[in-house]
Amino acid sequence: MKEHDSGIRIYLAVWGALVVLTAVTVAVSYVHLGLMNVVVALLVASVKASLVALFFMHLRYESKLVWGFALTPVFFLVLIIAGTLLDTSFR
């Protein structure tokens, strides 16, 4: 019972962090930083995505097997993007 209640507190904390990070990323977008705008936006998005995956999607409590299933597509996505960029950037 107690464990579940602390679970709800964690959910609320994660939700709060996600809302704050959204505000941060919108605020930063109004400041012109050139390429740093993209870097900050992607960094904040990745922190938010990690929070969702780890806590809301319970990845934190899952087995290594589930982690493997979750990370494999990320690996292939990086491969696809990198491979395509290698082609289009050096034509």
Place this chain on the structure above:
Amino acid sequence: MSGQSTHNGPGAAGHEAHMDPATAREAATLGIWTFLATEVLLFGGLFTAYIIYRIKFPQMFYEDHLKLDRVLGAVNTVVLIGSSLTVALGIAAIRKGRVGLLKLYLSLTILLAGVFLGIKYIEYMEKFSHGLFPNTDMFFSLYFMLTGLHGIHVLVGMVALGTVLFLAGKGRYSESYHTPVEITGLYWHFVDLVWIYLFPLLYLVG
């Protein structure tokens, strides 16, 4: 999602189960993560197209992204994050066997999903009225394709959540059995996750 898993569930009490409940739950979890892997690559192809064309037409992407309403986009981000919270709280509730609370949180989630699509509709109409269509240029092509595909996922999520809500009303889920709720929740969080990347890439940095 919910449909496939339900026949492993309460029905299994009546006749002999194909596998023990823990194994069934593990299989369902791996199943949804496999499906989500295909989803990552489905959106991944479009994200790759976005990156390639953003590098090719930086000026177009910069000018066009200013035409999107970043306040509405931010509001929708908060709406979707809120709906992720309500699903998570719903799962926490059914883990304690509280069906009533699960139904409340599922209803809230569906409501928030509806608000998201409503705001998306307003944004689309606004773009159309300014003569911005999927065939306007590469930026708007990708904008409508990415947000449209994401919107379809929100719609599918509403149907899935609605099905789980309906089955919860029929008393199908309990403290000991609620795999479909968790599976549908994972799908819903994924839809949120996609938007977490779509929002900055389209609205904030163009």
